[in-house]
Amino acid sequence: xxxxxxxxxxxxxxxxxxxxxxxxSGGSISSSSYYWGWIRQPPGKxxxxxxxxxxxxSTYYNPSLKSRVTISVDTSKNQFxxxxxxxxxxxxxxxxxxxxxxxxxxYYYYYYMDVWGKGTTVTVxx
Amino acid sequence: DIQMTQSPSSLSASVGDRVTITxxxxxxxxxxxxxxxxxxxxxxxxxxxxxxxxxxxVPSRFSGSGSGTDFTLTISSLQPEDFAxxxxxxxxxxxxxxxxxxKVEIK
Numbered sequence: 001x002x003x004x005x006x007x008x009x010x011x012x013x014x015x016x017x018x019x020x021x022x023x024x025s026g027g028s029i030s031s032s033s034y035y036w037g038w039i040r041q042p043p044g045k046x047x048x049x050x051x052x053x054x055x056x057x058s059t060y061y062n063p064s065l066k067s068r069v070t071i072s073v074d075t076s077k078n079q080f081x082x083x084x085x086x087x088x089x090x091x092x093x094x095x096x097x098x099x100x101x102x103x104x105x106x107y108y109y110y111y112y113m114d115v116w117g118k119g120t121t122v123t124v125x126x
Numbered sequence: 127d128i129q130m131t132q133s134p135s136s137l138s139a140s141v142g143d144r145v146t147i148t149x150x151x152x153x154x155x156x157x158x159x160x161x162x163x164x165x166x167x168x169x170x171x172x173x174x175x176x177x178x179x180x181x182x183x184v185p186s187r188f189s190g191s192g193s194g195t196d197f198t199l200t201i202s203s204l205q206p207e208d209f210a211x212x213x214x215x216x217x218x219x220x221x222x223x224x225x226x227x228x229k230v231e232i233k
Contacts, residue, residue, distance in 0.1 A: 039170075047162075047170065047213055049222040060220045063127060096169055103176075105157075110176045111217040112160045116169035
């Protein structure tokens with residue numbers, strides 16, 4: 001059974017770079033049917049899509065975060081990672097990683113996130 | 127960017143009630159719309175994808191409909207375990223986005 005696990009520091013100082021890793025177990029990150037994504041949720045608020053990556057390295061980012069976000073993949077370790085630079089208190093959130101399924105529709109591909117990690121809380125504070 | 131707007135933001139309902147949540151996109155997204163359920167302290171759970179396809183293992187009391195800009199999630203008979211927050215998400219553009227959520231509370 002596929003499982004995803006987020007890991008990384010729970011506390012980051014303002015202006016520094018947030019770095020998280022998602023480890024995929026029970027399946028290969030190199031499957032052509034999947035992308036791998038990051039989503040976050042500030043305390044008491046809704047979900048925000050950060051971005052996603054294909055095993056080949058192709059990335060898609062939220063335009064509002066694009067200048068600060070880098071998502072990378074390490075197929076040898078079955079992991080993908082998130083880096084968010086120049087963080088502020090507004091970046092305090094629970095960060096989730098998820099598998100993004102790519103499935104063929106009539107004219108286009110459908111995408112949806114079917115397996116999620118449990119989430120990791122990151123607080124930005126000095 | 128495609129904006130997703132859900133209504134209502136919250137609702138109170140009783141066990142056995144039929145519940146309907148609406149999601150509206152700022153532009154046509156065909157049927158590229160997903161629904162998730164989230165309980166406190168837990169990761170979201172996929173309920174519906176492609177507007178109306180039920181994810182494996184999800185009870186049949188959940189259903190989705192709509193296309194273009196207007197979509198609906200319906201719970202035909204609300205159960206105690208259904209009290210949660212529900213989110214819609216568009217996957218039409220390469221940059222995905224979520225609605226603000228609808229909290230379903232016990233009446």
